[in-house]
Amino acid sequence: MDNVIRSRTPAARVWRLMLHLTLLVAALWYLLPLAVMVLTSIKPLGEIGAGSLLALPENPTLAPWLKAWGSACTGMRCDGVSGYFWNSFAIVIPAVIIATLIGALNGYALTKWRFKGAELVFAMMLFGCFIPFQVILLPMAQTLGWLGLSSSRAGLIFVHVVFGIAFTTLFFRNFYVSIPDELVSAAKLDGAGFFRIFWRILLPVSKPIIVVSVIWQFTQIWNDFLFGVAFSGHDTQPVTVALNNLVNTSTGVKEYNVDMAAAMIAALPTLVVYVLAGKYFVRGLTAGSVKG
Structure with a gap:
């Protein structure tokens, strides 16, 4: 054919x-x-x-778009998503950076600095990818309370980092398996330590998988509703929660044009990310598929 x-x-x-x-x-x-x-x-x-x-x-x-953008919610009435749109960025950016960096270090340690029990640690992280989010809502809420992070942006960042580490570790571990061990061994003979090898050798060749991690994490965190509605306060809600409030708190005539405009605003960042970086996402996924 x-x-x-x-x-x-x-x-x-x-x-x-x-x-x-x-x-x-x-x-x-x-x-x-x-x-x-x-x-x-x-x-x-x-x-x-x-x-x-x-x-x-x-x-x-464009009046529906202007009204959808509007301002923050007042009382029980949500008049726009603008404030929560920036809340989402304030949550997504640090969560993506931290989860990607920790995942890269984990993948590096699990492949190039093997230790006793490394396979068990990786298996436990892999198992964490399959735990339903609903199961951990109560224990996570208790943990945030103990840490003093309830209803805060820092708490939401912490939650997304914890759940993002399992996936980013998987991405980087599979990518680093394809990098020859001899490269790291030669650096060790030259006196390079753990972090120097990571920053000078592994990280510069990790651009494809970094792109995968960033796109994956950005999309998952930006589109999250469950954690946003469960762990955020009134002033720290992400745009997905604001969109739900806008759609479900309308009074009088249902303004479908405003609802659709708000949905488009909420979806715009992920659309832009995939349009601009979609091809790099596919390249990054296939870059670490040779071995492991």
């Missing part, structure tokens, strides 16, 4: 055309909900109930 598609015969051109049409239809079908969200978000409220979901707006407006 591949040879037929790659050739320049009439049959190959037909196969290529059919393949492209199939992919185009699949892409359009996949993007249909996004198109509905965008069109609804720029329609006046009166046009939403009067026409089709896919109908183009007769009088497009």
Whole structure:
């Protein structure tokens, strides 16, 4: 089949055309909900109930976007997601950096500085990837209380770092397995220590897997709702919680255009990350797949 598609015969051109049409239809079908969200978000409220979901707006407006951005919640009423949008960044950025750095150190220690019980430690971390988040809500809440981090940004950062370490360790461990041990052994003979080898040798060649870790962690933390609603306070809620409050606290007529605009604002950072760095994510995943 591949040879037929790659050739320049009439049959190959037909196969290529059919393949492209199939992919185009699949892409359009996949993007249909996004198109509905965008069109609804720029329609006046009166046009939403009067026409089709896919109908183009007769009088497009950015008023729903401005209202969705709005300001922070007041009392039981949420008038926008702007304050919580920046809350999410304040949580995501340090959590991603800390979890990625610790995961890199763990992967390095588990592959290049093996110690007794290293495989058991890695197995326990791997097991942590499969623990349902709902199971640990109560013990984690107690832990945050003991640490004095309840309802704070620092507490949410701590939670995401703890749960991100298992995944980042897995990523870096599998990547570092593919790096020759002789490289580290030669550095040891030259007198380099644990951290010097890590910073001068391992980390500079880790760019592909760092990209994977950053994209994975950014997406997971930004889209998190469970931890955000369980462990945050009124002023520290992430944008996902604010979006839920906005959608579920409307009074009077349901403003679907504002809800769709808020959903687009909340999803925009992850869309930008995947559009700009999606190809590097795939490269990074395959970079450590040679061994281990």
